[in-house]
Amino acid sequence: MATVEIRNVRKSYGPVEAIKGIDIAIQDGEFLVLLGPSGCGKSTLLRMVAGLEGITGGEIAIGGRVVNHLDPKDRDIAMVFQNYALYPHMTVFDNMAYGLKIRGIPKAEIRARVDKAANILELGRFLDRRPSQLSGGQRQRVAMGRAIVREPAAFLFDEPLSNLDAKLRTQMRVEIKRLQDRLGITSLYVTHDQVEAMTLADRILVMNHGVAEQIGTPLEVYQRPASLFVAGFIGSPPMNVLDGRIDDRGEAVLLPGGQRLPLPRPRATDAGRPVKLGIRPEHMAVAADGFSIEIELVEALGADTVVYGRLPDGETLLVRMAGIPTVRERDRLTVAPQDGALHLFDAVTGRRME
Amino acid sequence: MKQTRFIDLVPHIVLIAGVLIFAYPIYVTLIGSTWDAGTIGRGGLPLWPGGEGAANYAQAWVGEAGERAMYTPVRTMMLNSLVMALSIALGKIAISILSAYAVAFFRFPLRMAFFWLIFITLMLPVEVRIIPTYKVVADLGLINTYAGLAIPLIASATATLLFRQFFLTIPDELLEAAKIDGAGPVRFFIDVVLPLSRTNIAALFVILFIYGWNQYLWPLLVTSSGDMETIVTGITKMIGTGESANDWHIIMATTVLAMLPPVAVVVFMQRWFVKGLVDSEK
Ligand SMILES: Nc1ncnc2c1ncn2[C@@H]1O[C@H](COP(=O)(O)OP(=O)(O)O)[C@@H](O)[C@H]1O
Numbered sequence: 162m163a164t165v166e167i168r169n170v171r172k173s174y175g176p177v178e179a180i181k182g183i184d185i186a187i188q189d190g191e192f193l194v195l196l197g198p199s200g201c202g203k204s205t206l207l208r209m210v211a212g213l214e215g216i217t218g219g220e221i222a223i224g225g226r227v228v229n230h231l232d233p234k235d236r237d238i239a240m241v242f243q244n245y246a247l248y249p250h251m252t253v254f255d256n257m258a259y260g261l262k263i264r265g266i267p268k269a270e271i272r273a274r275v276d277k278a279a280n281i282l283e284l285g286r287f288l289d290r291r292p293s294q295l296s297g298g299q300r301q302r303v304a305m306g307r308a309i310v311r312e313p314a315a316f317l318f319d320e321p322l323s324n325l326d327a328k329l330r331t332q333m334r335v336e337i338k339r340l341q342d343r344l345g346i347t348s349l350y351v352t353h354d355q356v357e358a359m360t361l362a363d364r365i366l367v368m369n370h371g372v373a374e375q376i377g378t379p380l381e382v383y384q385r386p387a388s389l390f391v392a393g394f395i396g397s398p399p400m401n402v403l404d405g406r407i408d409d410r411g412e413a414v415l416l417p418g419g420q421r422l423p424l425p426r427p428r429a430t431d432a433g434r435p436v437k438l439g440i441r442p443e444h445m446a447v448a449a450d451g452f453s454i455e456i457e458l459v460e461a462l463g464a465d466t467v468v469y470g471r472l473p474d475g476e477t478l479l480v481r482m483a484g485i486p487t488v489r490e491r492d493r494l495t496v497a498p499q500d501g502a503l504h505l506f507d508a509v510t511g512r513r514m515e
Numbered sequence: 516m517k518q519t520r521f522i523d524l525v526p527h528i529v530l531i532a533g534v535l536i537f538a539y540p541i542y543v544t545l546i547g548s549t550w551d552a553g554t555i556g557r558g559g560l561p562l563w564p565g566g567e568g569a570a571n572y573a574q575a576w577v578g579e580a581g582e583r584a585m586y587t588p589v590r591t592m593m594l595n596s597l598v599m600a601l602s603i604a605l606g607k608i609a610i611s612i613l614s615a616y617a618v619a620f621f622r623f624p625l626r627m628a629f630f631w632l633i634f635i636t637l638m639l640p641v642e643v644r645i646i647p648t649y650k651v652v653a654d655l656g657l658i659n660t661y662a663g664l665a666i667p668l669i670a671s672a673t674a675t676l677l678f679r680q681f682f683l684t685i686p687d688e689l690l691e692a693a694k695i696d697g698a699g700p701v702r703f704f705i706d707v708v709l710p711l712s713r714t715n716i717a718a719l720f721v722i723l724f725i726y727g728w729n730q731y732l733w734p735l736l737v738t739s740s741g742d743m744e745t746i747v748t749g750i751t752k753m754i755g756t757g758e759s760a761n762d763w764h765i766i767m768a769t770t771v772l773a774m775l776p777p778v779a780v781v782v783f784m785q786r787w788f789v790k791g792l793v794d795s796e797k
């Protein structure tokens with residue numbers, strides 16, 4: 162168990178900068194999720210922590226010790242790969258025991274540690290099988306078992322669930338959460354799936370193009386997205402974003418369609434400034450006055466309904482309502498944001514305006 | 516119904532015809548090795564076994580003088596061929612699996628240069644480089660030695676390329692997982708790469724053993740004494756130039772014996788292939 166500190170870490174592949182200076186201190190026992198779209202550099206960052214990728218700039222410290230120049234085996238970490246990376250010719254037992262054998266741990270202790278991990282992961286019956294004789298979920302568990310028996314300072318997960326089907330993924334997600342609560346081992350977990358991030362993380366680091374867009378708890382990231390990118394990435398369906406302008410007295414946002422949405426508090430200094438206005442679909446409600454939309458599509462999800470509406474100026478507006486649909490396509494509807502549901506972003510930089 | 520049965524029959528007929536065409540000469544050899552020199556010499560070889568088999572094989576094996584000439588005993592030639600074929604097969608496998616491992620798994624300066632260097636030797640089989648190779652072997656004093664027979668044939672681009680292609684199918688994550696587990700390059704090779712390669716090794720062993728066993732030109736050049744004779748060159752030397760009649764019964768017995776080790780290797784290794792197919796895992 163240990164802290165993991167990442168200090169202004171950079172990574173270049175030739176002229177291309179994949180990681181552009183990331184800073185984060187992960188607490189002992191914390192579960193940090195690296196979330197971002199494919200190609201944003203999540204795996205690269207994780208692999209630098211693992212020692213599988215060189216560090217171009219900055220420092221990584223595990224348990225207070227700078228590990229920049231240590232081999233992976235000396236960093237006291239264990240990693241779970243997306244494709245499991247189990248040794249195909251070894252039994253489940255040997256797969257889990259291999260790292261311990263190399264480290265010269267006595268046979269009896271290896272046996273005890275593997276049995277314990279197998280117990281936790283309900284793999285006891287499969288110890289003599291080969292990976293090819295296991296299902297995807299079971300292989301995933303073996304990969305986790307291999308990490309657990311090492312009793313490392315930190316776990317590194319690289320999209321460990323993305324090769325599983327939806328149902329199994331949900332199941333394993335819960336299991337990983339339970340396991341981490343139980344073992345309390347500092348974890349870095351890479352995913353592009355916001356649901357995994359929201360449910361597993363103590364904190365989320367939202368990444369885009371090699372930059373940390375925001376670091377915060379799942380609720381912070383959802384409630385106060387630091388940028389348009391985060392706002393669009395977290396939440397499903399994604400946040401509505403409309404062009405607007407703060408009125409001359411700094412009291413409301415004016416939209417091209419003529420609507421005027423009062424601000425929760427006046428912003429005299431921003432008067433007249435163009436902004437991007439974000440409103441989550443689930444924070445819109447039917448109202449007497451507001452956005453008048455023509456409904457183009459109604460998605461009934463059972464527990465709730467997503468309505469795709471078209472504003473008079475042609476923009477799409479999503480509204481998420483509880484329960485089964487009460488409206489139909491081509492109906493007209495007037496909706497308005499609930500109190501405190503407005504997010505303002507700088508029209509140029511996309512950063513949140515507080 | 517009738518149509519499909521006819522269509523089913525065609526491949527069988529072709530197969531049977533093929534087997535007969537291939538098997539008939541071997542059958543003739545087998546039968547010939549059981550008759551006495553006189554019967555064969557008259558030109559009317561029967562198609563059923565004769566009674567001289569034991570005597571012919573014993574004579575070939577120990578190399579007692581035939582009626583017309585003195586030959587190197589088959590047991591000596593078999594041993595020479597066996598040493599040569601095994602050295603070539605095992606040597607080629609050992610060298611090419613190691614060089615393929617280096618080229619496939621490690622980044623080092625001039626990696627691709629080395630790869631291409633290996634690759635272009637494909638254009639230089641023994642026959643092409645035979646005179647310089649002979650000179651080198653002669654200068655090293657390796658004429659009439661096992662080393663001289665085997666070493667020039669060991670360097671092999673083909674096997675290196677085959678292993679490299681196979682290694683490229685081993686996912687990078689496996690190497691990375693091993694690195695995190697603490698396995699260095701040597702351990703990874705022994706604990707992971709070798710076990711995963713065993714069916715490839717078995718297949719290559721069969722091919723290379725037969726390649727080595729059937730070598731003709733090189734052993735002909737590099738051996739001059741009778742006790743370094745290999746069986747393939749030995750058989751051809753038994754067949755005279757026409758000045759005298761040949762001991763066909765001994766030649767045929769020798770030929771049958773020469774076929775046995777390659778057949779044994781194929782039959783024995785077949786089990787490995789089947790095993791490899793059954794628990795194919797990577
Ligand atoms: N070995 C490499 N050589 C060159 N570019 C690479 C290499 N590995 C990754 N990259 C680049 O770095 C960026 C981040 O990749 P990666 O960390 O794998 O993204 P993610 O895991 O978020 O999908 C990508 O644009 C990718 O093309």
Ligand SMILES: [Mg+2]
Pocket residue numbers: 203204205320
């Ligand atoms: Mg990735």
